[in-house]
Amino acid sequence: MYGVVRPKNLIGNYKLPIEVRGLYDFWGNKIAEKIIAENPDYIINLLPKSYEKLLKIRENLEQLQEKNIKILNMIFVSKNGEKFSHNTKVLRGKFLKNVVENMRENFLESIQFEDNGEIIREISILVE
Numbered sequence: 001m002y003g004v005v006r007p008k009n010l011i012g013n014y015k016l017p018i019e020v021r022g023l024y025d026f027w028g029n030k031i032a033e034k035i036i037a038e039n040p041d042y043i044i045n046l047l048p049k050s051y052e053k054l055l056k057i058r059e060n061l062e063q064l065q066e067k068n069i070k071i072l073n074m075i076f077v078s079k080n081g082e083k084f085s086h087n088t089k090v091l092r093g094k095f096l097k098n099v100v101e102n103m104r105e106n107f108l109e110s111i112q113f114e115d116n117g118e119i120i121r122e123i124s125i126l127v128e
Contacts, residue, residue: 032056
C-alpha cells in the first residue's frame with residue numbers, strides 16, 4: 001500500500017494481501033513508471049511472486065531495454081541447488097541486512113555478479 005518508498009520512510013508492520021485488495025488496479029503502472037524514471041542501472045528484485053506483478057515487466061520491457069535497466073531476480077537456493085519456496089521473507093530480510101551491514105562500494109561485486117547484458121536475470125543466493 002505504501003508504493004514507492006525512500007530509505008528513511010517509516011513503514012508499519014502489516015500484512016496486506018495485494019491480490020485480495022485490488023491494489024494491482026489501484027497502483028496500475030505507477031510504481032514501475034517511478035522506478036524507470038529514476039533510471040537505475042539495476043533493479044534488485046526481492047519481491048514475492050504475488051507482488052512482482054507490480055513491476056509490470058512485460059508491459060515495460062521495451063522501456064527497460066531502451067534505458068538498459070536490468071532486473072536481477074534474487075533466488076534463494078540450498079547447497080544442493082533447490083529453490084526455497086517457504087520462509088523466503090526471512091531470507092530476504094537476512095539478505096538485505098547483510099548487504100546493508102557489509103555494504104561495499106559495488107553491490108554487484110558483493111553478490112559476485114558479472115553483467116552479461118541480459119535484461120532479466122536470476123541470481124542464486126546460497127543459503128547455508
